[in-house]
Amino acid sequence: MTSSAPSLASALLNPRRIALIGASGDPSRVTARAQIYLRRHGFDGDLYPVNPRAETVLGERAFPSLAEVPGPVDLAYILLGTAQVEGQIAAVAAKGVPxxxxxxxxxxxxxxxxxxxxxxxxxxxxxxxxxxxxPNSMGVVNLRARTACSVNAALEAESLPAGRLALVSQSGSMMGAILSRGAARGIGFSHLVGTGNEADLTAGEIAAMLADDPEVDAVLLFLEAIRGAHHFAEAARRAHAAGKPIIAYKLGRSPFGAELATSHTGALAGSDAAADAFFRAHGIARVTTIEALLELPPLLIGRRPLARPRRAVGVMTTTGGGGAMAVDCLGVAGIEARPPDARAAALLAAEKLPHHGRLIDVTLAGTRPERVAAALGALLAAEDTDLALSVVGSSAQFRPHDAVAGIVRAAEAAGRGGKPVAAFLVPQADASLRLLAEAGIPAFRTPESCADAIRAYCDWRAPRAAPPLAPIAHALPAAPDEADARRLFAAAGLDTPFAVAADPGALPSEARFPVALKILSPDLAHKTEVGGVALDIPDAAALQREAAAMLARVRARAPAARITGFLVQPMARGLAEAILGFRRDPEVGPLVLLGAGGVMAELWRDTTLRLAPVTEAEAREMIAEVRGLRPLAGWRGMPRGDLEALARAVVAVSRLAALPEVAEAEVNPLIVGREGEGVIVADAWVVRA
Known part of the structure; x- marks a missing residue:
């Protein structure tokens, strides 16, 4: 390569010299499409079909091998079958193609x-x-440069709108689907990149390149898996610094979706809750509907994440039923349609507009643009909402200019830095959607995507600054039992008293009775299921009797389990039980989990996750998110729990991220005492990586 060779980003995203290895002269074949689409959409760079069996391909000079292509090549698109790909890499390398x-x-x-x-x-x-x-990539499209180096059939369209949204898709077919959905609404793209299996270049790495591109305002991601989590983290940092949102739609919210995502491109799937925690930590907005992936960008572009989201909106409507649908879907998404506050109500009253209830229905008051603009202006003045939403009825379909004029006026009056205005159009109203898109106003086609996008806006955060990861000086045995797990937690900063005995004869005679007795084994994660737990043992004699009986029970029920001894600890009482866990997710890395604990933890799934390690402030946020722990805050006069001790315990467990040999670890239950009484580890478990 020469010193004037293009950068990686330029060669990938804006190639000017493209070789099509295996290009076909038969227009009906998939391997002919890239050349057809490049020329159809106006590529004016140098194009080199490589086909050893033809002198020309689709009217252009062909070359028998890549080596015979004159001059340098920016991008080689290998269109050959699977068995022939490996042999082409040497040719690509010899040519110096980046x-x-x-x-x-x-x-x-x-x-x-x-x-x-x-x-x-x-x-x-x-x-x-x-x-x-x-592999499995449908190529690269740069609509602003008229480069359609792809075989995706969506490029059969004679023209496609160029815009300032970039899409990185692990699914090649969805790359075309999203492109066509956007084109139907006048939403244009700058780039579309199909990453496929991501054997080398990842979606996160390409997103970082796009975040640096001055012709890109937002980066959209269609993901089946998170590969190269550090690349996404870097992309998010760069995008945030540039004031550009990254918005993700990720499969895998159900076990079946995760299974399909894994089988499609050979990805190793993590949990969907882990993906949520990852996106939140890195300031990547996540949507759950494909419509919202297209509709959310105007709500985020040019804005920063809300410092203190109120998770509430003001809603004005010209259709009662449509407005009620929006309010209902918002509520399901955790967003309140809030009645006007005193300031907004006064402005509405001054305009003789209704100002009672959660839904400001202006149908009878008149839907002229100036009236709509006044109503939205009043809702924007409210101090307890994040956004003003206009729900538009049939006028959006039959009188588009009149229907959107008031919304546009209100948005212009608020300014780009003010509170946003958005619109949900109840009928099919393509012309109104286009007008609002041209004005940069978020517009929604369904109440579900409206709620999804507004929820994503309220959830959007700046990338977190991860706390420093302090080392933990602790050696974990090859086959740890519960006592080993407790020693590990103590090394991390979560320590509660216990005693260990190798056999019933070595049990402590002096203890703070009553006590709990448990069998120790690296093979028994659920000791209660084999009779390996006894509670409320009143004295030393009873302890010895119970130990002998327990040993016999466990050997009978789990004969293959290795028995390493017994664990004795004082019985503990508290206000609540929590589950506190650590896991290395295969996609996003170390995580800490907090939830309502005890034997029902797996059934209720009342949990929250964060990337590990966490700060005490983040731990307090986690505590507030678990419904089963809310009584500990003194709910309805109940005694307050030691939430500060619980927060410190969360921080301690999150520190296990410093030990790569720990794959999983769990305290369940962690007993939370009254305020000032601390927390107690009732049961612990660890799994080596």
Whole structure:
């Protein structure tokens, strides 16, 4: 490569010299599409079809090999079958091509043999300094530069609107689907990149490049898995610094969706709650509907995350039923449609507009643009809401200019830095949607996507500054039992008293009775199920009798389990039980979990997650999010629990992120005492990585 070679971002996102390896002269074949689309949409760079069996391909000069292409190449798109891809990497490397995109599938998603083939492909590319896009990639589209280097059938359209939204999609088909959905509403894209299996270049790495691009205002992600979490974290930091939102739609909210995402591209899936925690920590807004992925950007572009979201909106409507739908969906999403406060009510009264209740219905008061603008202006003045929403009825379909004029006026009066104005159009009203898109006003086609987008706006945060990760000096045995888990938690800062005995004869005779007795074994995570737990033992004699009986029970019910002794601890009483856990998620890394604990923890799933480690302030936020722990704050006159001790316990467990040998660890239950009494580890478990 010469010193004038393009940067990686330029070669990938704006290639000017493209080689199509395996280009077909048969227009009906998929391998002909990239050349057809590049020319159809106006690519004016240099294009080199590579086909050893043809002198021309679709009317353009072809080359028998990449080596015979004159001059440098920015991007090579390998259109050959799976078995032929590996052999082309040497040619790409010899030519000095910085980026190669691979269309073929049959790699990691196809099983062990495909995984091995993909690994060889990556190793060869890295050894030669070539970056790979894919395999299973539908290529790269840059609509502002008229570069449609893709085989996606959505590019059959004669024209596509260029815009300032960029999309990175792990699914090639969804790349085209989102492009076509946007085009139907006048929403244009700057770039669309299909990353496929992400054997090398990840969606996060490409998102970081797009965040740096001056022609991009927001980056959209369609994800099946989070690969290279550190790349997403870096992209989010760069995007936030540039004032550009990153918005993600991720599959895997159900076990079935996670299974399909895994099988599609060979990804290793983590939990959806972990993905939520990851996006939240890094300031990536997450939507759950594909409509909201397109509709949310105008709400975020040019804004910063709310410092103190009120999770409330003011709603004005020209259709009672449509307004009620919006209020209902917002409520399900955790967003309140709030009645006007005193300031907003006074402004509404001055305009002789209704100002009672959660829904300001102006239908009878008149829907002329000046009246709509006045009503929205009053709602924008409220001090206890985050947004003003206009719900528009049939006029949006039949009188689009009149229907949106008042909304546009209100938005212009508020200014870009003011509280946002948004609109939900109840009928199918494509012209009104286009007018609002041109004005940069968030507009929603369904009440569900409206609620989803507004919820995502209120959830949006700035990327968190992770606290420093202090080392923990502790050696974890190869096969840890509960006593080992307790010693680990004590090393992290969560210590409660216990005693260990190798056999019934060595049990302590002096103890603070009554006590609990448990069998110790690295093989028994659920000791109660095999009779390995006894509570409220009153004295030393009873302790010895129970230990002998317990040993016999456990050996009978779990004969293969290794028995390492007994654990004795004082019985503890408290106000509540919590579950406190740590896990290394395969997608996002270390996490800490807090929830309502005890034997029902797995059933109720009343939990919250954060990336680990956390600060005490973050731990307090977690405590407030668990419904089962809210009584500890003194709810309805109940005694207050030691929430500060609980917060310190969360911080302590989150510090296990410093020990890579810990895969999972759990305290369940953690007993929370009254204020000032602290917390007590009732049961503990750890799993080595």
């Amino acid at each position: 980026v190669a995109a691979v269309l073929a599938d049959g790699f990691a998603e196809a099983g062990p043999e495909g995984r091995a083939l993909q690994d060889r492909l990556v190793a060869a590319a890295r050894a030669a300094g070539v970056r790979l896009l894919g």
